[in-house]
Amino acid sequence: MKDCARISRDGLAFALCEAEDFQGVVAQLNDPRQSASDAQRCCVALRTLLDAEVEEAALAEAQAAGTLDALLRCAALYSSHAGVQAASCWALNLYVHVAQHTEVASFPHVFQAAVAALKAHPLDVNVQRAALFALCNACCFGLEGTPSVPGLLDAIPHVLAALRAFPTDLRVQEFGCDSLARMCGMDASVAEAVAADGAMGHFLKALNLDITTDGTLVAAVNAIGAIALAPAALPQASAGINAVICALRSQDKNLFAEAACKALGIHLRCFATRDRARHLSADFVINATVAKHNADAKVQNAAKNALQDPVV
Amino acid sequence: MDYASTLPREVLVKIFSGLASPNPERLRNLCAVASVCPSWREAAKESCLWHYLTVGEAPLNVRLTGPRLRNLVARSHNTLTELWLAGCPLVIDTALARVVQQQPCLVRVM
Numbered sequence: 398m399k400d401c402a403r404i405s406r407d408g409l410a411f412a413l414c415e416a417e418d419f420q421g422v423v424a425q426l427n428d429p430r431q432s433a434s435d436a437q438r439c440c441v442a443l444r445t446l447l448d449a450e451v452e453e454a455a456l457a458e459a460q461a462a463g464t465l466d467a468l469l470r471c472a473a474l475y476s477s478h479a480g481v482q483a484a485s486c487w488a489l490n491l492y493v494h495v496a497q498h499t500e501v502a503s504f505p506h507v508f509q510a511a512v513a514a515l516k517a518h519p520l521d522v523n524v525q526r527a528a529l530f531a532l533c534n535a536c537c538f539g540l541e542g543t544p545s546v547p548g549l550l551d552a553i554p555h556v557l558a559a560l561r562a563f564p565t566d567l568r569v570q571e572f573g574c575d576s577l578a579r580m581c582g583m584d585a586s587v588a589e590a591v592a593a594d595g596a597m598g599h600f601l602k603a604l605n606l607d608i609t610t611d612g613t614l615v616a617a618v619n620a621i622g623a624i625a626l627a628p629a630a631l632p633q634a635s636a637g638i639n640a641v642i643c644a645l646r647s648q649d650k651n652l653f654a655e656a657a658c659k660a661l662g663i664h665l666r667c668f669a670t671r672d673r674a675r676h677l678s679a680d681f682v683i684n685a686t687v688a689k690h691n692a693d694a695k696v697q698n699a700a701k702n703a704l705q706d707p708v709v
Numbered sequence: 710m711d712y713a714s715t716l717p718r719e720v721l722v723k724i725f726s727g728l729a730s731p732n733p734e735r736l737r738n739l740c741a742v743a744s745v746c747p748s749w750r751e752a753a754k755e756s757c758l759w760h761y762l763t764v765g766e767a768p769l770n771v772r773l774t775g776p777r778l779r780n781l782v783a784r785s786h787n788t789l790t791e792l793w794l795a796g797c798p799l800v801i802d803t804a805l806a807r808v809v810q811q812q813p814c815l816v817r818v819m
Contacts, residue, residue, distance in 0.1 A: 398819065399765075400796040404805055409818060412806030434813060441809075445818055483790075483816040523790055523816055565727075610732055 398448075406449060410442040419446055419462035426467045433478040436471050440484035443468065447491045456495045465492055465506075472510045479521045482514040486527035490534050497538040508535040508548070515555040522566055525559045529572035532556070536579035549580050549587045553594060560599040567613050570603040574616035581623035588623060592630035596620070601640050614644060615656045622660030626667055634670045635677065642682050651693045654686050658696060662703025671707055680704060714748045721752035733765045736781075740769075759785035760814075765795035773797045775804025782808050793819040 398404050407417035414435065416422045425431060426439040443464055449455035459465075468485050475481035489507045511531035518524035532552065556573050563569040577596060581588035603617035621637045624630040630637070638661065645657040661683055664674040674680070683700050690696040716724075728738040743753035762781060764770050778800055782789050789812040794800060809815060 398794050398797075400798070401794050401800060402798050403801040404794070404797075405802055408802035409805060409809065412802075412809055413818075437816065441815055441818060448819065480814060480816060487817045527816065 406445050409445050413438045413442040413445070416442070419443070419458045419464055422446065423462040423464055423467045426471050433475045433481055436475055437478070437480040437484045440468065440471060440481065440488045444484070444488040444491050447488065447495055452495045459492065459495075465489075468492065469506050469510055472514065476513060476517050479518050479524050482518055483521070483523040483527045486511060486514055486524070486531045490527070490531045493531070493534040493538050504535045504538065505548075507531055508552070511535060512548075512552045512555060515552070515559060519555070519558055520562060522563055522569065525563060526566070526568045526572065529556065529559060529569060529576055533572050533576040533579060536576055536583070546584050546586055549583060550590050552580065553577070553587070553590055557591075557594055557596060557599065560596075560603070564599075564602055565606065567606065567610070570599075570606065571613040571616045574600060574603050574613070574620040578616065578620040578623040581620070581627075585627070588627040589629055592624040592627040596624060597630055597633040597637060600624075601636060604640050604644050611648065611650045611653045614648060614653050618644070618653065618656040618660045622656070622663045625660065625663040625670065631669055634664060635673050638664050638670070638674050638677050638679055642677060642679060645682055645686060649689070651690055651696055654690050654693070654696045655699045658683055658686060658699035658703045662699065662705075665703055666705060666707045668707055714746050716748075718748070718752050718755075721749060722755045722758065725753060725755075725758055733763055735761070735763050736769055737766055754784060756784065756786040756788055760788055760790045761793075762789060762791070763793045764797060765793060767796065770794070770796040771798065774799045775801060775807070778804060778808055782812070785812075787812060788814050790814050791817045791819075 398406070398409070410422060411417040414422055414425055416425055422439050422442045426436060426443070431439070447455055447459060468488050472482060472485040472489070489510060493504050493507055511528040514524050514528035556577055559569055560573045577591050581591055600617045600620045603613055604621070606613055618641055621641060625634065625637065641657050641660050645654065648654070661674065661679045664670040665679055683703050687697060687700045725739065725742055728735065728742065739753055739758060743750045759781070762785070764773055764781070792809070792815065809818060
């Protein structure tokens, strides 16, 4: 509710669950007599309270009230209720986001709650969106404490199932690709498993969605880059390179250009895919991108790194 | 011949659902298609197009009042899932409270 001068967060929280601070809402959420729909409202209220302008103060209050534990408990308790799952995942998202700079960010339980939500409601688009975003945030801000490789491997089929179930939903595609890309960055065996499960096809589809915003495209290109070095992705490397080059020719946004240069650079600097990338003129396209985005330092830097010699 | 107006309602709704993708122009797009012809107007009233309400673009946001917000939300037939308001100086706490209290499917208010 940005720039809505006559709306207050505590007023909205009170409208949702008749409590206007973290203590009150968490007390309600922890009440065993609470119904699922009331729990859902409490989760929405907590998300509203966390979305404050002064994040540090909101986080301190949330921590004092035990918000994270209450949300995780609620998510586990109402695992069969889609509304609670979606609302709790959105609230957990924001908690992770707010907490990223102010504490030792480690959110393995958020990761597990998101995977549980993905498993429990595979055909509910709202749950899938919220859970994929939570997964993405947990990977992004909580690298230190993320689950071990088996935990990550357990999440992969469910993320791919979401990408398969909602092929035209931009947010599912964006958060799904992004979370897979981040998981691949944690361990090489995860990248191998993602590639072996046929993720490249989903990334290519996401890259070809005709959209006005570039979030999905950037996430898809990052994901293609993330599995580029996995042996299981080698047979489809040419398709990936070609798709990135085609998208790069039609898109002129800096963020996308930077991500595409990085993805092409991974292919160019890998001995196994270098010849294919050069055959498809990836180096020429990167040079053309440098000329086109000559005012953007990030694109220049990504292009410069991409054109370096192969990694031995 | 106006082929667009001969399309079945379900097909129009499917097409319009593409306009309802998550971007700040969603509301403007839906309002624009609703003013093309009577059949498009009817199709644009479909509740599934109004699960996500985003009001953040001028001039719609600065003109949004409590009753107008209620009318927009009513199009979802109590299936509103996400509400995103930005730059809406005329919407007050009590009006928003009245709206959100009637939405059992709400999972996020921004």
